[in-house]
Amino acid sequence: MNLKSLKILSIIFLALFYTSVTSCKQDKKNNSEDILNENSTTSSDSLFFKLSLAQWSLHKPIYDGELDPMDFAEKASEMGFGGIEYVTGFYAEEIKNAQDPDAKMKQILDTLKTRSERHNVENLLLMVDGEGDLAVNDSVIRNQAVENHKKWVNAAQFLGCHSIRVNLFGSDDPEEWKNNSIDALTKLSTYAEEKGVNVLVENHGYLSSDIDLLVEVMQGVNMENCGTLPDFGNFCLKREGGERWSAKCVEEFPKYEGIKKMMPYAKAVSAKSYTFDENGNENVIDYKKMLQIVKNAGYNGYIGVEFEGEDISYSKGITATKDLLIKAGSEL
Structure with missing residues (x-):
């Protein structure tokens, strides 16, 4: 083999060697990027719960006309949520004022269902407000409130929601309130049971935030589809001037208990x-303390983000709450 041939072979060998090393480095780089991508995957995937967005978190842009409540599913999906919790009050007035309320209800529900499917979010529950107090002493008014809630049970069934959330306002007398609540919830839950829908009570102020009393109500109703929606922050029993909302809280039930x-x-x-x-x-x-209580109870469903702050924008508040849930949950 002459000198010229040796030079050619050397060049070929070096070229092959370089290609092999480069390919190896590229494979290592790709593997490193894959590992990095795996590590940066949203840590919510490994939590004991799933994340949903309560529509009330968006009440400011909705009331200000910046966000159409019909676009709720799209907005929640954009913010990284897999489930959504509707507030019926954002739709009720339009339905009530329509020439044909039933047709308007159907139109709205059809649209909400279509958009939730389009944006791949799960419809979870309807937070029902403004349909009458379920714990009033007057049985005629109480029964009418039960009837008013039934259309939202039907709506929940259509949307595929597992529950409606109701309020227990009415009498200020603990014993009257308890008996009235048991009566109304039993009637409404009996109707909802036929539809495959749960009726949930939220601690939402006054006697509904006296959890010892609320537990007595749950035991009195004693139906599988009647339960609670624990809210981390709604434990005010009494406000200044007897106001239901807004005024300063002067008495609170211990939140963690x-x-x-x-x-x-x-x-x-x-x-x-x-x-x-x-x-x-x-x-x-203390979110970590709250989540530990939730986890200890064996709960593994959705936890809804409900931001009510005034100091930062709704989008920053929602994100901060979501991030905190992921952080606190991952530490348990």
């Missing part, structure tokens, strides 16, 4: 939030 007592009956959970510190923790609610 309240969640623990509600969890045996819970079919949904609401993560209320208001303000956050520099480390991203909620200022008045």
Whole structure:
């Protein structure tokens, strides 16, 4: 073999060697990127719960006309949520004022269902407000409130929601309130049972936030499809001036004790939030402590983000709450 041939072979060998090394480095790089991508996958996948968005978190842009409540599913999907919890009050007035309320209800529900399917989010529950107090002493008014809620049971069934959330407002006398609540919930839950829908009570102020009383109501109804929706933040029993909302709270049920007592009956959970510190923790609610209580109860369903703060935008508040749930949940 002459010198010229040796040079050619050397060049070929070097070229092959370089190609082999480069390919090996590229494979290692690709493997590293794959590992990095796996590590950066949203850690919510490994949590004991799933994340949903409560529509009330969007009440400001909805009331300000910046967001159409019909676009709820799209907005929730954009923000990374797999489930959604509707507020009926955002649709009820349009339905009530329509020439044909039944037709308007059908139109709205058809649209909401189509959009939830398009954006691949699960319809979970309807938070029902403004349909009459279920714990009033007057049986005629109480029974009418039960009837008013039935259309939302039907709506929940159509949308594929597992539950409706109701309020227990009415009498201020604990014994009257308890008996009235048992009566109304039993009637409504009996109707909802036929539709495959749960009726959930949220701790939403006044006697509904007296969890010892609420547990007595659950025991009195004693139906599988009647349960609770524990809210991390709604434990105010009394406000200044006897106001139902807005005024300063002057008496509160112990929140962690309240969640623990509600969890045996819970079919949904609401993560209320208001303000956050520099480390991203909620200022008045210990999320890790709350989630430990929820986990200890064996709950593994959706936890809904419900931001009510005033100091930051709704989008930042929702994201901060979601991030905190993921962080706290991953530490358990």
